[in-house]
Amino acid sequence: MQEHYAHPEMKTVQLADVLHALSDPLRLRIVAALATGDERGWGDFDAPVAPSTLSHHMKVLRQAGLVTHRREGTRCIVALRPELEARFPGLLDTVLRLAPERAAADRTGGE
Amino acid sequence: MQEHYAHPEMKTVQLADVLHALSDPLRLRIVAALATGDERGWGDFDAPVAPSTLSHHMKVLRQAGLVTHRREGTRCIVALRPELEARFPGLLDTVLRLAPERAAADRTGGE
DNA sequence: AAGGTTGTTCGATGAATATCGAATGACCAT
DNA sequence: ATGGTCATTCGATATTCATCGAACAACCTT
Numbered sequence: 001m002q003e004h005y006a007h008p009e010m011k012t013v014q015l016a017d018v019l020h021a022l023s024d025p026l027r028l029r030i031v032a033a034l035a036t037g038d039e040r041g042w043g044d045f046d047a048p049v050a051p052s053t054l055s056h057h058m059k060v061l062r063q064a065g066l067v068t069h070r071r072e073g074t075r076c077i078v079a080l081r082p083e084l085e086a087r088f089p090g091l092l093d094t095v096l097r098l099a100p101e102r103a104a105a106d107r108t109g110g111e
Numbered sequence: 112m113q114e115h116y117a118h119p120e121m122k123t124v125q126l127a128d129v130l131h132a133l134s135d136p137l138r139l140r141i142v143a144a145l146a147t148g149d150e151r152g153w154g155d156f157d158a159p160v161a162p163s164t165l166s167h168h169m170k171v172l173r174q175a176g177l178v179t180h181r182r183e184g185t186r187c188i189v190a191l192r193p194e195l196e197a198r199f200p201g202l203l204d205t206v207l208r209l210a211p212e213r214a215a216a217d218r219t220g221g222e
Numbered sequence: 223a224a225g226g227t228t229g230t231t232c233g234a235t236g237a238a239t240a241t242c243g244a245a246t247g248a249c250c251a252t
Numbered sequence: 253a254t255g256g257t258c259a260t261t262c263g264a265t266a267t268t269c270a271t272c273g274a275a276c277a278a279c280c281t282t
Contacts, residue, residue: 015209016134023131024240042259053241055260060239074249074258094205098126135270153229164271166230171269185228185279 005062005069010083013065018088021064027057028099031066034080035096042076116173116180121194124176129199132175133206138168142177142203143212145191153187 022028030045047054058078061067065084070077084092133139141156158165169189172178176195181188195203 015206015211016136016139019130019139019206020134023127023134025127026240028127028130049240050242051259052243052261056240059260071248071259074256076259088209090205091209094201095126095130098199098202100126137270160270161272162229163231163273167270170230182229182278185226187229 005071007068007081008063008065010065010081010087013084013087015088015091017064018066018084018091021060021066022095024057024060027061028095030057030061030078031080031092032096032099034067034078035092037080039070039077039079042078116182118179118192119174119176121176121192121198124195124198126199126202128175129177129195129202132171132177135168135171138172139206139210140212141168141172141189142191143207143210145178145189146203146207148191150181150188150190153189 022031026047026049030047033045034040042054042058045054047057049057058067058069062069065081065087067078068081070079080092133142137158137160141158144156145151153165153169156165158168160168169178169180173180176192176198178189179192181190191203
C-alpha cells in the first residue's frame with residue numbers, strides 16, 4: 001500500500017472515461033453517496049462485495065478522476081474531486097440528479 | 112433482417128445503461144452527429160470500423176433507448192429517441208455539450 | 223427471376239471487466 | 253516486537269465487449 005495515491009491530472013481525463021466509470025451501478029452508488037460533499041471512510045459504504053472488489057472499483061473511480069483517496073492512519077478517506085466540475089461543468093450534477101441511488105430519493109420515500 | 116426493430120420501453124431503460132452506451136467514443140460520436148435532430152442514414156456515419164462492428168454499436172444504442180431504427184426501402188434510418196429527454200431530462204444535452212465530438216458537429220452543422 | 227445494395231447475424235478471437243479468496247503491506251496499539 | 257485492523261495487490265475465473273470476415277436476409281432494380 002502506498003502512502004501517496006496516484007491521481008490523474010484532470011485535463012487528461014476524457015469524458016468517455018468518466019461516463020464509463022459512472023456506468024457501473026455500484027460505482028454510481030458510491031459517487032452518489034459522496035455527493036453531499038462530505039468525505040467518507042472506505043468502509044462507510046456497505047457495499048455488497050468483497051473488499052478486494054471494492055478496492056477495484058475505487059481504483060476505477062480514482063483513475064477516472066472522480067474521487068481522491070487520502071490515507072489517515074490506517075483508514076482510507078474518499079471524496080469527490082472538486083476540479084471535476086471545472087473540467088465537465090454540470091455533468092455530475094445532472095447524472096446524480098437522475099440517479100436512483102441518490103440520497104434525496106431515499107429520503108423522499110423510494111422503494 | 113427484420114422489418115420491425117426491437118426498441119425497449121423507455122421506462123425500462125436504466126441510467127447506467129445509457130451511460131454505458133455513451134462511454135464508447137464511437138457511439139458518443141454517433142449520438143453527437145444525431146444531436147441536430149436530423150435523421151441519418153446508417154451509412155452516413157463514416158465510421159472507421161467494419162459494417163458488422165457498426166451494426167453492433169447501433170444495436171447497443173438502440174437497446175439503451177438512445178436511438179430509433181427505421182427501415183426505408185433498403186436503407187436504415189437512425190434518429191435520436193425524443194422520449195429520452197422525458198426519461199432523463201437534461202442528460203443528453205449536458206453530455207453532448209461536453210463531448211469533444213461536438214466541435215466537429217459544429218463545424219459541419221452549426222447551431 | 224437475377225443481380226446489386228444494405229444491414230444484420232454468426233462464429234471466432236483477443237482484450238477488458240467484475241468477482242472472489244489469499245497473501246501482502248502499511249499503520250496503530252499494546 | 254507482536255499482533256490487529258484496514259486496504260491493496262495478486263492469481264484465478266467467468267463474463268462481457270469490440271472487432272473482424274463470412275454468410276445471410278430484405279429490399280430494390282432491371
